[in-house]
Amino acid sequence: MRPLTNEPCLFAKPTLLIRKFSFSMSFEVPADVEAKVDERITHYPVSKRSAVLPVIHELQHHFGFISEPAVEWIAEKLELEPIKVLEVVTFYPGIRQSAPGKYHIRVCRTLSCAMAGSYELMESLCETAKIDRSGVNHHNPIAVSPDGKFSIEFAECLASCGTGPVCLVNDDFYEAVEDAGELLGKYK
């Protein structure tokens, strides 16, 4: 099972968490986000179910990840059983089920970058940000630093094969990254 936390905290635990079945935490979607969601749904007049992916994107954009209450919220919104939303959430590695850090780093590991040293870059980024990737597995691709500032994962091709290794920090793109300390230093 993929880990899932119901706590909207910044510190996702790297070890497997047991899914919790009851939610005392209140989960609230701000009115502006809900308005965007409602607008997205109007794009699919035949079947609300088709809006599941765009709605997930809206919520992930706001919350940073899709928590269990978020899955339930989407299901209610689209008049689906929650399992039908969870199916989609668990399919895409890009949809996170646990909270990332304040800055989320994606390191390309596709062939050109791998040959240019992306694995070494991953190691030095983790060392600098004190991230422990030992808990990373098929179901849990993200590791978060203990202070919650950085999280990291491998990504597939970021479309700059001539200038590897490349990585993304949130939406900022970096090419031919050599010094992890210098890169992370830009983020306070």
Place this chain on the structure above:
Amino acid sequence: MSEEKSDLIDVQINGEWHSFPKGTRMIEACRLAGFEVPHYCYHPKLTSPGNCRMCLVEMGMPPRPRPGEDPPEPDEDGHVPISWIPRPAIACANTIAPNMGIRTESEMTEECREGVMELLLANHPLDCPICDQAGECSLQEFSVEHGNGQSRFREQKVKKPKNVDIGPRIRLDDERCIMCSRCIRFMDEIADDPVLGFTDRGSHTTLTVHPGHELSNNYSLNTADICPVGALTSNDFRFQMRVWFMKETHTIDTNCATGCNVTVFSREDKIYRVIPRRNDDVNSDWMPDSHRLNIHWIDSEARLTDPLIRDEDGKNHRVANWAEALQRSAEALRDFDGGEIAVIASARMTNEELLITKRLVKQLNAGHVDVVPRVGEPDGYLISADRNPNTNGAKLVLGVEDPGASLDQIKDGIAQGRIKALICLQENLVDDAGFSAENLGKLDFLLTSYPLANPTAEAADIVLPGACWAEKSGTMINGTGRLQRLNKCIDGPGQTRESWEIVRDLIQALGGGNGIYSATELFAQLGDEVSEFEGITFGQIGDLGIPLIETDETIPLLEREAERKAQGLIVG
């Protein structure tokens, strides 16, 4: 073939030409032509996603001439030579086309099957010796027929959740799952309770329920029936008995007026499980959990196994034999006028039993006859509001016009001393018909027969052990007016007898006629006394029953399936 000629389409299957209606799926055409196409995900009552790939076949179409080239000359039957497509096609979701060719036994088809089997088995655990599905597992069967004797897979198998408690009656083993999605589609399309789904799609695809939700629908056990492997098993049946040791009997469910067709699995007079049997006019391919699990009382401690006679002290019962019990009953009954005798039979009895009960009523000239009605909430699927299996039989054969209408009169009659003797057949009057033990205590004579010990039996002078539904043969008429056969699955415990035997012997002890040796003989006599049965033979009813009378009842689940069939969503 001209369009106005007919809606039949000519298809060549393994070299022979056949005609099938337009819209027939390739897999059904092959089946009708006598060739089995192995499959996992396809089910005629569910939509066809075509995801297991097991039904791949070699397919060909009429050749398409190049520009300027003449189309090929049809032969004398109007068929043109088939040009075979080098790519296989799934037979389950594709429909036939004119002049199509299908090969289910070609080298390419065999190769496809072997390849699909190899992939399905790559991550499948080799736990057949402890798997309940062994012996009725499609994966096992097709592995023998189409698989390779050896595995080339040297890697680690993918680990997935095992022994998962996904609901009160179903247990899940994800490693055994071959992702055919039949269970998901059943819950989505038939049970309208879409709690199942696949998470982590990809190499780790996992069947699951949503956290905090469970598969608790009253139709959940059907998912275990349609699961082609041992991924979903019944909590009630798992580890109880190997399927190949059991005897299979085709009979009907008696928990409500729908009369779901079932197969009963038994061994050495013990029933281990009941599963639905396909009948498109009654229960499609399904049945409710509550009905199929209602079997454990049959071999319970509470079964009555011997005739009992009330002791001289009037308090306790002692074990007797049939001759004594029947003799005592006849002697006691002779002392009453017909008007002082009431007979309460059961709409759980077969038509044959009701017929002979009618003769008993006549013999005794009994003034009061009724059956006990059972009414519940219909579930909108297969469970009928009438929880008696043969109310129509009670009306038609026994002649009870309004079941339950005279029960209050009988109660009052007993209270006022007008009714002095009561014969209660296959009913428990205290628990099911609102009689009080005090009321029954006022009777001079009470005879009761029932499978289980019960408060009515406690108040009775003579208690006769009756066979239950699984221990007798006969016919019943379901809510829609269909005549169906009840077949004996097991022998009853101890000295139990079928109700028709009990009533026959009682009539004989009273000095009436005899000469009936089987329920089928009684069935043959039904035609003489009830016009609806005229000309019908026992054999004619068969496994699937025949429509006998018109009623205004319908089965909601069947109506919805007919709709889906009309829309072309399912084969039906």
